[in-house]
Amino acid sequence: MRIALLGSNGQVGSALLARLPRAWSVVPLARRDADLLVPGAAAAAIARIRPDVIVNAAAWTAVDKAETEATRAYRVNSEAVRELAAAGADWLISYSTDYVFDGRKAGAYREDDATAPLNVYGWSKLGGEQAIAENGGKSLIFRTSWVHTPGHANFVTTILRLAAERESLNVVDDQIGAPTSAGLIADTTVEALKRISEGRPIEAGTYHLAASGATSWFHYAQFILQCAEEAGHTLPCAIHPVSASQYGQAAMRPANSQLDTTKLEAALGADFPSWQEGVRQTVAQSINPAVLDTVSLRQGHG
Template identity: 50%
Template sequence: MKVLLFGPDGQVGRALQAALPVLGGEVVAAGRSRADFTRPGALAQVVAAERPDVIVNAAAHTAVDKAESEPDLAERINALAPAEIAAAAAAHRATLIHYSTDYVFDGAGSTAHSETDATAPLSVYGRTKREGEVAVAASGAPHLIFRTSWVHAPGGNNFIAKMLSLASERDELRVIDDQVGAPTSAALIADISVRVMAAAMEGRPLASGIYHLVSSGETTWNGYARFVIENAMQRGVAVKATPDRVLPVPTSAFPTPARRPLNSRLSTAKLRAALGVDLPDWRIGVLETLEAVIAGRTA
């Protein structure tokens, strides 16, 4: 199996590069220097040159607030580029794995969204990601669209590292407590993606469509922050803002250019039934990332 990976340098892309070799085939990572998502029309040339069996698109414009002021760029990267890749996948009979987001929903209600629920994005980011989904589904290519949420991984300015940094500098933190979701590790997303490809190699491909891929359980950003700080303290990290000093505040306390969904719960029943797997509790992945972040701070 030959896999062409777009977006190899992001959180999910790095995790995929670590996970894909287990399949035993060839992995071609096409980064920005070769695959410019601001020029979607050029992406078909990369697919034609490589002729992969599977295309994995982990590239996206994920700067949610910045997208509000640069909608054309977000459109090219999140909607037009996936459309071009999907058309090329169809032409070369390749399977496309594409990643999307809980931001395609408006976050109303308090139950977990299913794949068939109506979408109503609140932001440019959410709208363009939904447009990308629609284009992939309409392309005729065999495809799997994995919607995920609250992605974290070691490296970069992730939420876990940010909370540790702030807690070491301040006596008190104010963290949003009315947005609910499931922190999901890039490693889990990569692992499930690889399992799906392995199943296809064994003659058990998943049906084309949208699948929700998030950790089990739920929390708020405040609960997430408190969990991170508490476990960091148990691992010897010195902080000023202890968990009891992480104060709950509403989303309105931190106005942002892009509106966030309050309810980011995603039902994973479809994926679990199709693949025959259980998805781990969000705390497991967070602890793995936390330990890597702490190790990086002390290295």
């Protein structure tokens, strides 16, 4: 099976490269190989490779920046995805986000719940979903949330870095979701790919892929410092809860980002691990100073 992997140097793409079976022919595509900001670049890259499966792990993930750079966000998250959907591969696997919802639901969101993004990033990712659906080819869309992995800019590495520099941090406490490791996303994707290669794929469509349980950003930050202390790296930084309105981010976020993963777990016969398990692993691997030094303080989503 020949696979074109876009975004191979990102959080999910890097995790996939480390897990994809060597028996498969995998062509990794970083931005220098296929710049999705350039119209036609995605289609041209796929035409050269002629893969059986496209895995699109590339995305515009700067949520706040998207508010002022909407054209670029839509170019990467919507228009380039439309090119990939029309590129003619047997299957397309792409990733979306909890931010396609408005967060007003009381419980976890199901795949068929109404979408209503609150920010440009969410609308641009929803545009990618719609482009795939309109094409009508065989595809899997995995919506996920609060992605983290060592060695990349994300909430875990940012909190570890800032907690080492400051005496206190203010963290939003009125938004909840499930921190999800790129490793879990990659492992699930590999399982889906194996089923495709064996001729027994799960049904095409949209699925929610996230760790089990939920927490707020505030309690998430507290848990990160707890995990660091358990690993022998005490960070004497006080974490203070604030509301999203007090924190003042450019882009609105949903108050509730919980995703119901029942559909995907049933399709794969799997039980996804708790969010704490993944965070503990990312913290343990991130407290190595050699890893932290490679991480930018800029936080995205995805």
